Amino acid sequence: MYGIVDCNSFYASCERAFKPNLIGKPIVVLSNNDGCVIARSKEAKPYVKMGAVAFKNKNDFKKYGIHVFSSNYTLYGDMSSRVMSIISKYVDDIEPYSIDEAFFKLKNVSGKEAELIGKQIKDDVMQHLGLPVSVGIAASKALAKLANNIVKKYPEQTQNVYVIGTDEQRIKALKWTRIGDVWGIGRRLATKLKEMNVDKAYEFTLLSDELVRNKFSVVGLRLKRDLEGKPTIGFEEVHDKYMIATTRSFPNVVSDLKEIEERVATFANSCAEKLRKQKSECSAAYVFLKSNRFGKDYVKLGAMVHFGFATSSSITITKGVLEKLREIFKVGYTYKKAGVILVSIKPNASHQTRLFGDENPKHQLLMRTMDTLNDKMGQGKLKLANQDIKRTWKMRQEHLSPQYTTRLSDIITINCK
Structure with missing residues (x-):
């Protein structure tokens, strides 16, 4: 026999698990940068539509006593596991x-x-x-x-x-x-x-x-x-991702190329880390820039980057992506979103070394060292030079709950008398 387990109002339920006083009360969870509603408890459904823009519904949140949370994917992912x-x-x-x-x-x-x-x-x-x-x-x-x-x-x-x-x-x-x-x-x-x-x-x-x-x-x-009761749709094998993307909206519009370069370098490095984690490599990437779609002069810029060989090196990927970014960048626009998408992905076990035009083999050792240290010290402790070491880019998360299950400082303290 086959079965399915479905967590009810999962994001809201994760928040309630650590705040039981919210049981039975309306809850909504917002998307990245607190943009729009991506999850609702059943109590909130009569008052808020899925996809509703958060800042336009602030009065309704307050009017109907709706509790608002920023997306806490670290918590949700751990609870799912x-x-x-x-x-x-x-x-x-x-x-x-x-x-x-x-x-x-x-x-x-x-x-x-x-x-x-x-x-x-x-x-x-x-x-x-x-x-x-x-x-x-x-x-x-x-x-x-x-x-x-x-x-x-x-x-x-x-x-x-x-x-x-x-x-x-x-x-x-x-x-x-x-x-x-x-x-x-x-x-x-x-x-x-x-x-x-x-x-x-x-x-x-x-x-x-x-x-x-x-x-x-x-x-x-x-x-x-x-x-008809004749099991024909079987279990699917878990495959590695054929595309890996990191895309984000900026908290504010940005027009300075240097500032955008730092952001895109961070995206490219994040993609490369995910690529290495699944033991894969890629031979191409797509980088894009978008202005505010609700602005007067909407522009969307993008282009493919071909590395000439398969790689998982953050150095190679970031360098190629930034070179292409400088080519497509247009002065005179303010940009709201950027992203990097890795394509042409295959397992690194099938890597074929090229006599001419392959990357420096020292990159592999350096990447392994970086990944090992970041795993031990915390993600983002070691960065590439084209990332701002002092600057930590964060999404707008004004209603973020603690990471109760994965961060020692956020563990709930119980006062037993």
């Missing part, structure tokens, strides 16, 4: 699907046994992390996702765990589910199916295999069979 660790104790295989969701597989268990395991996972996550989760279990991944939707709709009746264990339950669930709510059915596909008078998931399963394959390719056919 702990959730995955707990799930792994109970299942035969696990596939993290997002920061707050994971599919799992159970072998040789009955529906009742699967339900018991689901309840154990739910209780364990709540006991050790204080995070509420929903668990859906069925014969396939698509049906497990559907079971999870039922839990979200009826949390009290299901006690946050639901198993589609019989064909009768499967058909009932399919007849209840609108086609647009099926996992894997996008907006365009849902529109096409509705034009064919397919409004419910059950009606989709009644279509012939040949019709589904011809109209919606083999991907649609796999989904249909999954909904």
Whole structure:
């Protein structure tokens, strides 16, 4: 059997886990630089739309007593890792699907046994992390996702765990589910199916295999069979990233090239560190600059950088990116955002040394030393010379909560009397 664990209102729940006085109160979490709303608790949904611009909704936050938090990705990432660790104790295989969701597989268990395991996972996550989760279990991944939707709709009746264990339950669930709510059915596909008078998931399963394959390719056919209770969508292997990007908006608009160079150098170095962490190298990068899109003179500049060989050296990557940045930079504009994207990525184990035009082999030793020292001393302690050593660039995070689980100084102190 397959299952999925979905953390309810994950970002808000992470904040509540360390501030239980916020349970039942509306919470929103903001994007980088406190730009817009990217997460809401159910209590905040009637008052704030997803994507709402933060500064335009300050009065509504205050009016409805909404608690506002800046994105604390260090905390959320660590809590996610702990959730995955707990799930792994109970299942035969696990596939993290997002920061707050994971599919799992159970072998040789009955529906009742699967339900018991689901309840154990739910209780364990709540006991050790204080995070509420929903668990859906069925014969396939698509049906497990559907079971999870039922839990979200009826949390009290299901006690946050639901198993589609019989064909009768499967058909009932399919007849209840609108086609647009099926996992894997996008907006365009849902529109096409509705034009064919397919409004419910059950009606989709009644279509012939040949019709589904011809109209919606083999991907649609796999989904249909999954909904029929024939597991066809398997677990995906975890692959290294084929693109690595670091992009940020500046706290204020910037027009000085030197200031932008320092920022872009930091982005390039960050990308190179991620590249080395997954034991890969790249042969090209894309660098871009954008002005404020809401300003009068909007401009977007960008260009590819080709290194001529595969590399993971911060020195090589940063040098090439800065040279290209100087080429595309235009005087007379104020810029709000910049970024670096590494492309043409492959494993470093397949590196082919070039007789002419390869980089200095000493770079590899230097990068290993830098990474080792930064791991021990803290990220960003060692920098390249084109980064400002005294200046630490930070995102606007006026509502940032402590990093309770990863920073010693932020650990909660309990006064026991």
